[in-house]
Amino acid sequence: MEVKQDKAYQQAAGCLPPLRAAQLAALEGQEEVEELRFRAGRPPAVKTARGERELELAVVTAQELREILSRAARYSVHSYTESLKNGFVTLTGGHRLGVCGTAAEENGKVVGIRGLSSVNLRIARQAWGVDAVIAPWVGEGEPQSMLLLSPPGFGKTTLLREWVRAVSDKGHTVAVADERGEVAALADGVPQFAIGRCTDVLENCSKKRAALMLLKTMSPALLAFDEITAPEDVEAVSLCAHCGTAVLATAHAAGTDDLRRRPLYRSLLELGVFRRAVVIGRRDGKREYRMERLEERTCSS
CATH class of the missing domain: 3.40.50.300 (P-loop containing nucleotide triphosphate hydrolases)
Incomplete structure (x- = not known):
């Protein structure tokens, strides 16, 4: 049976590597997904109003996290320095990619995130x-x-x-x-x-x-x-x-x-x-x- 494609979900997933995006395009119930979570060493997870669950997919790698951030920042991460100081990048369509890892600090203030450990892709929708x-x-x-x-x-x-x-x-x-x-x-x-x-x-x-x-x-x-x-x-x-x-x-x-x-x-x-x-x-x-x-x-x- 063909999976119903959700426009907001597909737009947000545009920042994912092609293979991962293709895997998640087959997910049923896309219209209910509020967040896609990627943690190094764990399979991807989806979050809906009912809670979070892991998917039966290959585990996320550190390289994949770096690629997701690069794609979200349109391969110009330095252009999003100010946003990343607050731990996120805003994508076209109002979607948001939150990042976690090792914070880099100067003078008591976060100046960036290095050594990514996880990212959270929050999907924005009209209600x-x-x-x-x-x-x-x-x-x-x-x-x-x-x-x-x-x-x-x-x-x-x-x-x-x-x-x-x-x-x-x-x-x-x-x-x-x-x-x-x-x-x-x-x-x-x-x-x-x-x-x-x-x-x-x-x-x-x-x-x-x-x-x-x-x-x-x-x-x-x-x-x-x-x-x-x-x-x-x-x-x-x-x-x-x-x-x-x-x-x-x-x-x-x-x-x-x-x-x-x-x-x-x-x-x-x-x-x-x-x-x-x-x-x-x-x-x-x-x-x-x-x-x-x-x-x-x-x-x-």
Whole structure:
């Protein structure tokens, strides 16, 4: 029986060596695969919403890992030095190749990864099916600030992208500070994902710098940030608050209680920008979404 080919899966697998790509092209259930993992000395593994499993294929070699990275970087790894300092390369289509191995440090900062031990190919997809779920929360009036929460790998970026599209297609101007190039996945200036008809994107720029530029030049009603992970990101949200611009942002947390326990996010909540959060969870291998309110409890240090 012919295997159904999934466009996003095939595009992401384009960075794999030809033999490995051909092997994985025969995999059934491609549309459910969220990540392809390659670890030196182990067979490749696939990760879906139900968990991770190894495939009955030849083990991955160190040479294969080097080739995957070279192909992902279009045989110009040095061009991705800044990205690799953060442990990943963003591919065409918004897919991301995360790398592990021996970190090279200078002055206490990671300057690269050598001696690769594993890579993780995360597949980016449009998620049309969440429209009906988020419609009541997006609402019909002016955009409202919202936090999107989940542990890593639960689909925060995907949900942010769909939220941006929903707001934008209602005629509200939206700006996206797409620091890693994964939300819109611009190619020659054209988004490879549907992000709405009134959306402007600034890629490969820190969130704080992007906020300064977008607020001055694009006058957004909503400014979206993917992954608040540093004090400078909180400062970016603060800039929006001072300008009266609504903020859509993602953060790593299992829920609002978990969020409040983390010092960085306590400082974020103290800005008073967010009153609600959408939490992404999983049950029986499927994602579920719930709204939690933030203003009912004050955060303290």
